Structure formats: C-alpha cells, structure tokens
Amino acid sequence: MKTVSTNDEFIAGLQHLPKPHYPFPDFTHPDMQKQREEYYEWIDKEYAFQSTEAREKHKKHHLTDIAARGCPFLKDIAELRPLANYTANGAMMDDYFDRCSRDEMYQIMNKIIALLSGEDTQEPKENGIFHLFWILRQDAMKCEIPEKIYKRFVKSIKDVLIGYSEEKVYYRTNTVPPLPVYLLIREATSGVQPYCDYVLLQKEYRNLPEEIFDHPHIKRIYSLCSLMIGIHNDIISLPKELQREGDTMNIVKVLQKENNLSLFDAYKKSMEIHDEYLKEFLILQEHLPPFGEHQNNVYNYIQDLGIMIAGVYAWHTNDTSRYVNGGYVEGEFPGWNQ
Known part of the structure; x- marks a missing residue:
C-alpha cells in the first residue's frame, strides 16, 4: 500500500476509511424544527455582537439538533430548551x-457558573453569551427540573468549561498533548457529561436514587460516553483540523505524534480505541451491579445513553457545514484588554 505522504492525500481518501458505528436506534425529538427556529432567534438577538458572517455560519450548523437527537424523549420543548441552549x-x-x-477562559467560566447556579441573580444588562446562560436557568426553573438533577447538570457544565480552559494551553502554543492529558481534557470538552445528567429527565429516570449515578460502574459508563463522542467528533472534524494551526486536541494528531505514525495508521488506531470503548460500554450495560427494584430502569437508562451517543453522531453525519473548509466560525474574541 502506498504511504500517505500529505494531509491532502489523506483527506482525499478519508471517505473510504472505517467510521464509527453504534448498535443503538436513532430518534429525533418531535420539536426539533421548532427548536431550530428559536435557535435562529437566539443568534439574531443574543449574538448580534458577532459578525454577520459568523452568525450566518452558526445558523447553518443547526446546533440545537444535537439536543433534539441526543434527548429525543423529553416530554416537550420546554424541557428540551435548556439543553438546546447549553448545546448551541x-x-x-x-x-x-x-x-x-x-x-481568560477561567474568568468566563466563573461568570457563567455564577449565573447558572443562581449565585448571581442579576439578569445581564446586555444580550449575549452570558445573557443566554441566565435565560437557561430561568427556563430550567419554569419547567421544574428537579433541583438535584439541575445541580448535577450545572456541575457538569463547569467541568466542561474547565476542560475548555485547560486545552487553551495547547491551542495557544500549537502543541499536541500527550495521550493521557488528551484523554483527561477530551472527556470534559466533549461536553457529554451534562447530557448524561439531562437524560435523567426522560421517562421515569428522575426518580432513580441519587446514589446510583455516583456508583463507579455508572461513572465509568459516563466516561465512555464522553470519550466515544469526543473521538467521533475528532474523526468528523479531522479534515478541518489538519488544515488549521492550533487545533491540536485531536486524537489522530495525538497518536500520530506520540507513536510516530502515519496519518492513516493514527486514524486506524483512533478507531480501534473508539471501538474498544464501545465494547466496554456494552459489557458494562450487560453486567450492571445489582440495583434491586431499579435494575430494569437503570438498564433502560444506559440504553438511552447509547441512543444519546447515536443521536449526537447522527447530527455529526447529517451536518455538512461546520467541519468543512470555510464552514468553521473563527474566534472573534479580542481579549479583555482590547
């Protein structure tokens, strides 16, 4: 086989390489289109500080579809709205x-978490990112998300934002992290743990005892969900990230550097790791600890986490605008002191 020598050659042959596949059904929330319309309104109203080009690109990405596919069994758009807000x-x-x-990212995180937790009760005076997070909390209270689930959701969002903060070290220096560091940060930045918490609002899972979700067995399943989605996101976004300096938090790039591999072999190794995580997920689902009268409900909850994974991947495979040349929205933040 010819050695793949350039990024362009690799990208040209990418469609012929194996892709992630999940043994879970794919569903969409019945209010997906209605949530899209609200998303367009959010962009026009709350993201007016961004360039017209950036806003139009955001609209094409249909980011709220991720929530509608990841949690398709929420009872109505009121329950879908906070998750869609967090996602988009x-x-x-x-x-x-x-x-x-x-x-700077840690400062941003502290402002967001203060608004989401209710520590800061003041509505931001200007529309924008922080105002949308304030709206998220108001919407969560309106649809009466149980306090214990909402607190878990906010704590998980904080962990995502910590991941965003820590990856900046590698982005700003155009440095590829070691694999253990990548896995630690990517588990957070995949943004999946808040979804695992939000799946609890579907069906009757909100009534399961709190200690079940802190069991090491279930926490490992959460990690696997986060890592699988993080890796499949890296696979989808790889063409964009090969052509853009600073996009170093990608498992293919990490394995390529760490093991001195060709892009083809690093891609293949990435898929092997992903598939091992999927295999582990299925084994853990089939061999749950004894949860007594809650056994079937916990099993079904894990199944719906699988449906969440498949739903997020379905968004990735249906999207044709975000991870292509010219489709990505470049960072426009000028810094606090400018």
Missing part, C-alpha cells in the same frame, strides 16, 4: 473564545 450557546461560545487564554 456552549458551542458558539467555544468558537468565539477559540483563541483566548487559559486565565
């Missing part, structure tokens, strides 16, 4: 602050 605002925010510093 979180992704657009990540784009906007793409090249900020680690310290």
